[in-house]
Amino acid sequence: MLELHDNTYTLQHIPIADLAERYGLPLYIYDADTMKRQYDNLTNAFSGLKMKVKYACKALNNLAILSMFRAWGSGLDTVSIQEVELGLRAGFAPQDIIFTPNCVSFEEIQQAVALGVVINIDNLSVLEKFGNTYSGSYPCCVRINPHILAGGNYHLQTGHIDSKFGISVYQLRHLLRIVKTYSMKINGLHMHSGSDILDAGVFLQGAEIIFDAAKNFPDLQFIDFGSGFKVPYKDDDVVTDIPDLGRKLTESFREFCADYGRELEIWFEPGKYLVSESGYFLVKTNVIKQTVSTVFAGVDSGQNHLIRPMFYDAYHRIINISNPSGTPRVYSVVGYICETDTFAWDRRLPEVREEDTLCFLNAGAYGFTMSSNYNSRFRPAEVLIVNGQDHLIRKRETMEDILRNQLTIDEKIVFAGDK
Numbered sequence: 404m405l406e407l408h409d410n411t412y413t414l415q416h417i418p419i420a421d422l423a424e425r426y427g428l429p430l431y432i433y434d435a436d437t438m439k440r441q442y443d444n445l446t447n448a449f450s451g452l453k454m455k456v457k458y459a460c461k462a463l464n465n466l467a468i469l470s471m472f473r474a475w476g477s478g479l480d481t482v483s484i485q486e487v488e489l490g491l492r493a494g495f496a497p498q499d500i501i502f503t504p505n506c507v508s509f510e511e512i513q514q515a516v517a518l519g520v521v522i523n524i525d526n527l528s529v530l531e532k533f534g535n536t537y538s539g540s541y542p543c544c545v546r547i548n549p550h551i552l553a554g555g556n557y558h559l560q561t562g563h564i565d566s567k568f569g570i571s572v573y574q575l576r577h578l579l580r581i582v583k584t585y586s587m588k589i590n591g592l593h594m595h596s597g598s599d600i601l602d603a604g605v606f607l608q609g610a611e612i613i614f615d616a617a618k619n620f621p622d623l624q625f626i627d628f629g630s631g632f633k634v635p636y637k638d639d640d641v642v643t644d645i646p647d648l649g650r651k652l653t654e655s656f657r658e659f660c661a662d663y664g665r666e667l668e669i670w671f672e673p674g675k676y677l678v679s680e681s682g683y684f685l686v687k688t689n690v691i692k693q694t695v696s697t698v699f700a701g702v703d704s705g706q707n708h709l710i711r712p713m714f715y716d717a718y719h720r721i722i723n724i725s726n727p728s729g730t731p732r733v734y735s736v737v738g739y740i741c742e743t744d745t746f747a748w749d750r751r752l753p754e755v756r757e758e759d760t761l762c763f764l765n766a767g768a769y770g771f772t773m774s775s776n777y778n779s780r781f782r783p784a785e786v787l788i789v790n791g792q793d794h795l796i797r798k799r800e801t802m803e804d805i806l807r808n809q810l811t812i813d814e815k816i817v818f819a820g821d822k
Contacts, residue, residue, distance in 0.1 A: 428687045505525060618663075
């Protein structure tokens, strides 16, 4: 956790300014202690059940991070064959990886089957093709859309009626016909309603829908409730009460298992919950630009490194590492990309000067993984802090990385039409 002592911000007793100097800017920094705290909070809340965590690696997929979660006992939630391959390279056993693709080719699903991972299907037509291909020889999980809404930005909601995710619970009869026709073995049911769930009520509502559907599947081994737990972005933010959720859902799940006739595993797929608060994104202030309406702090980054504020209207707290006790002033923090890449409008910050280092909090989830080379900019380095030691886990990109897969052709061919 970031701490301020004697006008110096530190992370696990390492001055943040030292990390900026050592590795350069922009820079992503991750705190392993915060990840472990979140992981333990979740596992402790469901200690009375056969519970498994499947870390949603789309949030932060660096191999060092994946290996760390594996060492703590986590499995992996993946949404692409490339993420599956990353998980295997990080040492996850195939049976500990669940693959939940959406709108991918059937060939990609066949590749995942060949690798031996758990398959999760969210489309009736794909389910039928899967049954026709594998029958009961390879079990699969089914993702149900319960038609309940989580909170947060509309882009983050996946359980509503217009969502592309999941098989509608109202299509259950058709689903069962497919399963029976092809003698399929369904080993799990999956539900995910999206991010920013505020209370246990949403989960309990979805649980009752899934429990009712589960009566139709005699071979279940697990029920997967996805994730979407709310983390704080502001000091007064409402967050998901994990202990309360654990108590209420544990009781409900035990009652279901008693009715079902045997104890099943309960799975969760946290991503943002585990890594968001662990991440810090450091940038350098290039310019202070005053116009007739505002004062801009222009930094050496943009939507190419952290797109969430532009994409989701996401709020990230910003602190001035270089001048924490400066006189508060109001700034609009903007990037260097040829787009309107505004990180924050009218943000009250300690006076920002050119060359000052700013730090974005809650940058662990969907920061680097959604970054790009837009404007041919390099993606930043990543550093992991473990037990008071900093470790470089991804090098900063160079021009060689930009050019690596580009090929040139003979100019005689390009300009042949001009003759």
